[in-house]
Each structure stands twice: as C-alpha cells, then as structure tokens.
Amino acid sequence: MPNKYTIGEEKDYPNGSITPLEIAGQDYVVVRAEDGSLSVLRDECSHLQLPICEGHVTENRLVCPWHGASFDISTGAALTLPADEPIPCLRHELTDGKLIVHLEE
Numbered sequence: 001m002p003n004k005y006t007i008g009e010e011k012d013y014p015n016g017s018i019t020p021l022e023i024a025g026q027d028y029v030v031v032r033a034e035d036g037s038l039s040v041l042r043d044e045c046s047h048l049q050l051p052i053c054e055g056h057v058t059e060n061r062l063v064c065p066w067h068g069a070s071f072d073i074s075t076g077a078a079l080t081l082p083a084d085e086p087i088p089c090l091r092h093e094l095t096d097g098k099l100i101v102h103l104e105e
C-alpha cells in the first residue's frame, strides 16, 4: 500500500474551508485556516469521536459542531474543553501546487 497520496491541488481548498475526504479507507478533513495555512486531520473529534467535518473555522482554529471544542488547525492540539486530546494530523507537503499527504506505515 502506498504511503503518499495526492489529494488535489492547493487551490481546491479555499481559506476558511473544511473538506471531508477518504484516504486509504479512513475519513479525514482538509482544513484551511483563514490565513491560508493548511492541514489534514482525522475526521473525528477527540471528545466523543464524532465527525468534525460539519464544524467551522475561526482564524487558526477548527471548532467542533457537537459541543464546541476547538483545535489548533496546524497541529490538531485541543485548545478548549470538552476535548483535552489532540486530533491526529497527517504530515503533508505542497509540491508544484499539489497537496500530498503521508500515511504512517
């Protein structure tokens, strides 16, 4: 199984957007902060393991739609309760405008 996946181009993900997608059978979200920084996180809030894809972006935070926990978009770190654990974050790179993620073996 490859561990690098091209998941579109940088321009496919506008600032302030949350885009759900499946990579190797797992659900993820591409999250783009309002400053243009981008991250790929598991689509699962660390509070009750519910999907976070219907949440929203505020500056550099991803906010869960269920109980309002927020996470640092760049690192997945929990910033506010009720979550106190991070959301796993995939390593990614932008090469020639393409967004490539690395799954750990």
Ligand code: FES
Binding pocket: 045, 046, 047, 048, 049, 050, 064, 065, 066, 067, 068, 069, 082, 083
């Ligand atoms: S499931 Fe996300 S804050 Fe509760």
